[in-house]
Amino acid sequence: MASSDATLVQRLRGDRSGDELRELYRRYAPELFGFATSALGDRELAEEVVQDVFAQLWRHSNDYDKRRASVRTWLYAIARNRIIDAHRRAAVRPKRADDENALEGAAEVDAALDQAVLRWQVTAALARLSPQHREVIRLAHYGGLTMREIADRTGVPIGTVKSRTSYALRHLRLIFDEMEIER
């Protein structure tokens, strides 16, 4: 049976082989990277953030208290701080007139990071749909086509297009529930 996140963090304190860290990395690095990429818009910076998050994790594993937060929440909190640091470093550089991503106050930073988490989660949720379900959502929502127009364009019977769209949204709703996404 797989060890819980909290158990892995606890074992990390005496871990010299890296096995516990590797397991935690495999569980959380992809989504932390997605979050950081969404917030920073830069792959390289996002990878630096992920590295720093895991360095903080092993250096401060003694500080982790499972009664206060889940490991996931804790990792996201570390990532948020690292992303804010990255923004601050970027803010020190002279701003370009067209730099729309520059963040100002703390409230604005918080809101922007919440949006970044949400964007990453929605992207990840869409990626979990089947190609057929993604396609109907793409055509109907992003393409603005009606069911009839989609049926004409794809050659799929209109009844199938309608039921496929309903199933796609239901599945998406379930994925969002699983990821605890809501606005």
Add this chain to the structure above:
Amino acid sequence: MSGCRSHAEQVGPYVLGALEPDEMEEMRGHLADCPRCSAEARSLAELPALLDLVSADAEVAVLSPGLEDEVLDRFVRERARSAPRRRRWPRLAIPAVAVAVVVAAVLVAVIPGPDTATAHAELWSLPAGGGAEGTADMAEVDAGTRVKLQADHLPVMRGRTYELWCVRTDGRWIQGGSFRARSDGTAAAELVAAVKPGEYHVVVITRRSTGGMRGAEVMRGKLTY
């Protein structure tokens, strides 16, 4: 929850506003009377706003495969550095220390120092290793074993990241960290494995593990203590 038998397939398209105008109108009337369909529509109502957060072609960003090794290497290096050093000598009176220094000065020339290997292995290529060859020299450290690895002719076409394993006498494989080969197929690395010399007699180099599966064996060697 899903809609009623007659209108279930219309709820999703309705929420996306993707029905024809007359169908949208008919559906609005139906929702006012059908608790099942109206509950279904409510549960899906926030999806269009969430979908608006991303573009149609948004893709999940994928981490560089090498990052995991970089993170783990950094961890093992830091752990090895921060391991408490064992006190090897009791406190001695100054004259005794002076004598010891003189004796040590003489012995250094003929006796290996603390970093000297306690075991050595010649590494031989396995089928996945092409013509790779190398050596591994082990020394005991507080965290386990420090391994100095030298390798040549490593295949670099299908990834350059390799892992070192110490195979214990009970058959358990202990990960000793990972390293990258240079573009010319050579590699030099210093890694730390959480196993004491004497507890294992075989060293194996594999390709990087993926999806929880150990990579193919590239080189293997038997230790001489």
